[in-house]
Amino acid sequence: MTIPQARLRNFSIIAHIDHGKSTLADRLLELTHAIDPRQMTSQVLDSMDLEREKGITIKARAVRLEHTANDGLVYGLNLIDTPGHVDFAYEVSHSLQACEGAILVVDAAQGIEAQTLANVHLALREGLTIIPVLNKIDLPSAQPDVVMDELENALAIPREEVLLVSAKEGTGVPALLQAIVDRIPPPKGDPKAPLQALVFDSHYDQYKGVVVYIRLAAGTLHDHDRVRLMASGAEAELIEMGYFRPALVPVPLLTAGEVGYVATGLKNVREAQVGDTITSADAPAGAPLPGYQEAKSLVFAGIYPVSGEDYPLLRDAIEKLHLNDASFTFEPESSVALGFGFRCGFLGLLHMEIVQERLEREFSLDLIASAPSVEYEVLRINGGAPIRVDNPSKLPSIGEIEEIREPWVQLSVVTPSSYIGALMELSTNRRGSFVGLEYLDPTRVLMKFELPLAELIVDYYDQLKTRTAGYASMDYEEIGYRAANLVRLDVLVAGEPVDALSMIVHRDNATKLGRTLVGRLRQLIPRQMFEVPIQAAIGSNVIARETVRAMSKNVLAKCYGGDITRKRKLLEKQKEGKRRMKRVGSVEIPQEAFLAMLRTDES
Amino acid sequence: MSLPPDGEAAPTGDLGWGAVAPVGLYLHIPFCVSHCPYCDFVVVAGREARGPANRIASFVRALEQELDLRADALDRHWGPPGTAARPLLDTVYLGGGTPSLLPTNSIARLLALVRSRFGVADGAEVTLEVNPGADERGDAGAIRAAGVTRLSIGAQSLDPKELRTLGRRHSPDDVAETVRAARASGLASVSLDLLYDIPGATLESWAATLDTALALVPDHLSLYALTLDDPDAEGITGPGGDHLPVSAGARRWRDQARRGQDDDRAAAMYELADRRLAAAGFAWYEISNWARPGHRSRHNLAYWEGRAWEAAGPGAHAFDGRTRRWNAARLDGYIAALTPSDGSAPRLPPGLQEPVTASGREAESAILALRTSMGLPPSALDRPALGPTLTWALEAGLLEPTRDDRLVLTLAGRLLSNEVFVRLV
């Protein structure tokens, strides 16, 4: 059914992590009969295995709903459920660009958190209508009055506008649906103008080629139209188009203001990238849409196949995954220790973990990621423009370096005021400085710090949670580069430098970090058939050393008639474990070793 | 088919491909007075094993029924025992659990049934596992009269403190008494099982246990590193599985005990034992087994040599040269199938089977052969699936050629044998 533009509503659901966005989406899907009750599960839009396992949303998901409002008319609602984790702020800002409104969900028991603030600012920047919702009012610990005060104080949101909802039990959700219809303006955009549709996501389908997800800014699209991707120049005759309901459901027509998908049949994934504009091949628009600002990678690591011959498979997998997650960057690199792989840039550590896991699962690969690093700016003695170094092993030799600059971030932490002291101490320990503090309500504050990003990615978040009994939340943004006294810490395993373990550290901390690192490596590298010395060095100067003693016993004591099958399976499991390790020289190193510095075991 | 005498090369690695009739028979007797916390065997203990509510008699009825059904199938397939296609049994093994808990007349009846339905060769090896406790070791004279030729005694340790750590009920004196009774009854062969790497043990306490054991003059010793597995995690304790779930108490005990184990100490204990035993006239013949001449366990050798054996009892495994088959571990299902309460015809107990693939078979027989002092013939180096690993193991000092031209694990190779095996599976 074609619904006139005036009755379309495009909105995102935004919130701090775990405040109940996906659960609220479940209720909206149910109330609008978008999904067969027999297929309903909780957080039904979190369809990726990883999302279900981790219980968080990783990718924004769009769904087209149809709702008969109080006026008896049918409205077309396009809902986008967004992720809450700070690493995926980029997904949120994309989603917001496709909307006129945002439902701001705040947990009535937790109150405003760091990403609540960050997401509201994103929505305001896009000029969206915000519908504030207090969720989880069924909880005995819910304090709607206190949280409404916070919204008023910190975000100038009048309490009259706030809706009270329990996404779990469904209370208040019908009223929210009506508020969506009443408060959010319909999209603009002339259906008769030349076609301009922004590609905001895509995936690869074996049969239908690249399937792109679009929002039409102007024009109309009919199935089997010939389209052109304005940036790549590729043209294609559409194989299929439709809505997300949430499964892909074909429709013959999409018009300005609507969100949907088109199957292009294109086999080359580079021809249809996120941010490109689709127009008509026969009557093209004069100019493309502004597209997206490229996601800024903050954390870099090498990704390598465990066995070298999988390199071509990895290349193919990375390109295909990139279609579905345009927010990581990649370029080929090689490592002495790890062979051929890709240097990848990520939005944060969770993002890095997820990209690696998706590559492994969706493409059946065994991968190793090197120690993560931030991107440094290096000024050389002989002048010239500063070079960017996102791989510690590429740092020029000390003699050539005039200055190294590292990225800094401004960190916003929302915390109960009783932890102010603990957080001050944590940030000072991490070379950070305190910027300011603001009370959200009598017991909770928003604190701001500046600190080097490198200090943040180590284990700052875990420490923050540990020191505040889990109560604090944080968000950060980059604030530029600052010079520091930095050196490269190298690691030698069995006398061989392992470039993938190198890291850039502050000179004052180098010795302490070197000791911690080799200590952890000693525990993480399993005993081998020979003794393995592990050393940390700055230049040729060894600053710490430990030894992994030779393995003394690996034997199955009993192997009688009943044991043969069982023992074979145990051996197969051991073999699988070995296969997951990277052989560097003669030493087998497990993935965890490369992430040794990220583990929290100090306080 | 008869087995070669000790020391003579056995065919290994390339037995023919196809099902054959069994040369051995294993019977699993699941009862124990109490369940030792480290033990993964299929065991029922406590009320079911002793006292008015014990299930021994109904189990024995079910076991006899299974033996009949298994023998029927062999008769149909291979003809009656004692023909070329259906050799008489060379070995019978009553394992457990604690088979010595069975009333002696039950043991006698079971063995009589085995003789009549399967045929047992003259000079066959008939082993019974016993626990040393005064109330569980049974009457050695009657056991011998029932046809048993070999006792395997679960001594585990001869250090009172370690026995307590292990939750064992017997004392070192009980072990001595069991050996003495076995000798007095004229049993041909006596073996002791001992455990090393017990939490709290030292190299000294282990040396003392070995000395005490040797002073009892056994014919055979099995020395096992205490192994604390997690069969639940291995996925073998489900309804059709061949193992029983681990109790919460045993799980706690294992978690605690694992912290008291130490690979370096274990390796030192193994090396010490290998030296002492050799000096005392025991030859190493399998990773965990040593024997005086003429006293290797023929039944166990049959496993390692890839021969076929039949099996009965809950959790018992059989192999016909092509397929591994096992009964489910649970006693209820076992008894219910074989002795149905509604009077219907007895059925074989629930269980599963797994064919051994050609490549799986090659790896498996190489691994089993390498566990023994027989090792592999040098021609194994030419096999594509084995050659590279064997060459690597030779270079790494884990494997060596012997004077009689076999490739055999070195002492270091035995301790690190999984490093070799994991490259073969």
Ligand SMILES: Nc1nc2c(ncn2[C@@H]2O[C@H](COP(=O)(O)OP(=O)(O)OP(=O)(O)O)[C@@H](O)[C@H]2O)c(=O)[nH]1
């Ligand atoms: N009691 C109660 N629990 C709720 C309610 N809404 C959501 N939850 C629970 O809160 C947890 C997080 O809910 P999600 O819907 O996954 O939260 P989210 O905001 O989508 O989380 P991210 O996508 O990871 O940012 C789940 O355990 C939900 O069951 C509610 O109204 N009441």
Ligand code: SF4
């Ligand atoms: S007596 Fe033997 S079989 Fe029985 S539980 Fe103890 S170790 Fe296991």
Ligand SMILES: [Mg+2]
């Ligand atoms: Mg979610």
